[in-house]
Amino acid sequence: MLLDPTYTVLGPDPTNRKCRINCYAFQQDAIVSFQGWQYAAFYSPLHEEAPEPLYVHVARRQLGLKAPQRDWEVLLLMDYPQTVDDGHNTVQLGISPGDGTIHLSYDHHCDVLRYRYSCRNLALKPTKFSWTSSNFTTTHDYLPNLPASHKPFHYVTYPRFCAADSDLLFTLRDGKAGLGNDHLYLYSSASGHYSYMGQHLTGIQSNPYIHGLSYRSGRLHLTWVYRGFVHYDGWDAPADTKHKQQAGPNGAENNHDMCYSYSDDLGKTWKNGRGKVIASGDLETATIDNNSDGIVAFRITKGSGLTNQESQVVDLEGGVHVLNRSSLSVGPAADTVEAVHWKHYYKAPGDNGDWIERRLRPVYGAARGRLAIAKTGDIFIILPDAEKGHMYIEKATISSGFAAHEVVWFGEGLWGEPLVDLARLENDNILSLMVLADTKPPTQQSGSRNVVVLDFEL
Structure with a gap:
């Protein structure tokens, strides 16, 4: 069992909105x-007496071998007020290892790109810089070296960053739910510029929802599900906004199939799980789409409870792990429908590695879980109970081939989708979870919660 964690507060979570905007699974880092x-x-918000608008806050703290050496320093980016009550419009963070720039992208649901980045060396030489907003640019509608007229920048949802060697990858979806594509960009720490790698994922009357980008030992791994598009009245009207609802006309009931691909050249060439090239060169014309050979790891039908963007990690040996859920049973009775359970999908390393599926605990509520790799190679699976505000941490041991699962911690008063x-x-064998927690002690404001970090020493 894990010992109870240390608990630090980053700031208050907004209380006056219908939609949560912190702690969503698609906030990769x-x-x-x-x-x-x-x-x-x-x-x-700025303070409790002024709940609107919201602002991006960025925090940092120095870490020790076990406990943090400093308290959190929090800077406020006051030049950009966030006003839209939509859970899609989260903030994403990325760090370029080569030049120490910190990158942020925020407030998107089929919107123009919103992006900013820091001065060089801010993360490489943090003690040389005071932690102030003056170290960051203003909000841009473009990426350095790419113009605002670049078409995918006009209709952005779900941006993500992923460090790769000394550089930084950036992805985004353009198009609406059920009818969109994913685009890939590479930030060079040497030049400080982005290059467009192409439309690496294309949806045919659908859109791909990626579980994440994982880069390890020169290989970029990508898993996703498709969401089929259902036509509705006015779907093609220029003024259509139905798709921007929190749960629009094309919902998760249309998700299907678990897919996988990898690249050994940062997205220039993509292969399926058996090592066959399925897209290369000009990704505008040679892109991964629904019909690409060998991409489907698990054929999962619509209406099975499959969600989008839950979690993906790659273990120390190169094995691929995905967390998702479905109502389809495992094994000989594969056509039998059951209650929706979380599933741990695992592909053994290499092109000859097979996929297997293991059922976990039942799902209560819509909140998504998270996977994480320990220094020992074991897998931690963090699963929220969205109906009761409970959170479970399960451990799957590498020695068992990740087959042996046990609950190693249980917490109450915790909400949202855990981030790790x-x-x-x-590196340090410390599990840091970013979650929402009921205030302690409770404030006068009913339902008040904080954005917190829980640190477990393993």
Whole structure:
């Protein structure tokens, strides 16, 4: 069993909105450590008496071998007020290892790109810089070296960052739910510029929802599900906004199939799980789409409870792990429908590695879980109970081939979708979770919660 964690508060979570805007599974690196410092990004109001608008807050703290050496420093980016009550419009954070720039992208649901980045060396030499907003650019509608007229920048949802060697990858979806594509960009720490790698994922009357980008030992791994598009009245009207609802006309009931591909050249060439090239060169014309050979790891039908963007990690040996859920049973009775359960999908390393599926606990509520790799190679699976505000941490041991699962911690009063500092867990053997927690002690404001970080020493 894990010992109870230390608990630190980043700031208050907004209380006056219908939609949560912090702690969503598709925030790939909202909390991340780099060279002995930890960084986190979230939305919060200016103060309790002024709940609107919200602003991007970015926090940092110096880490020690076990406990943090400093308290959180939090800077406020006051030049951009966030006003739209939509859970899609989260903030994303990325760090370029080569030049120490910190990158942020925020407030999107089929909107123009919103992006900013820091001065060079801010994360490489943190003690040389005061933690102030003056170290960041203003909000841009373009990426450095790419113009605002670049078409995918006009209709952005779900941006993500992923460090790759000394550089930084950036992805985004353009188009609406059920009818969109994913685009890939590479930031060069040497030049400070982005290059467009292409439309690496194309949806045919659908859109791909990626679980994440994972880069390890020169290989970029990508898993996703498709969401089929259902036509509705006015879907093609220029003024259509139905798709921008929190749960629009094309919902998760139309998700299907678990897919996988990888690249050994940062997205120039993509292969299926058996090593066959399925897209290369000009990704505008040679892109991965629904019909690409060998991409489907599990054929999962619509209406099975399959969600989008849950979680993906790659273990120390190169094995691929995905967390998702479905109502389809495992094994001989594969056509039998059951209650929706979380599923741990695992592909053994290499082109000859097979996929297997293991059923976990039942799902209560819509909140998504998280996977993380320990320094030992074991897998931690963090599963929320969205109906009761409970959170479970399960451990799957590498020695059992990840087949042996056990609950190692249980917590109450915790909400949202847990986010994990993967780098700190793998490097320092400390599990840092960013979650929403009921205030302690409770405030006068009913339902008040904080954005917090829980640190477990393993």
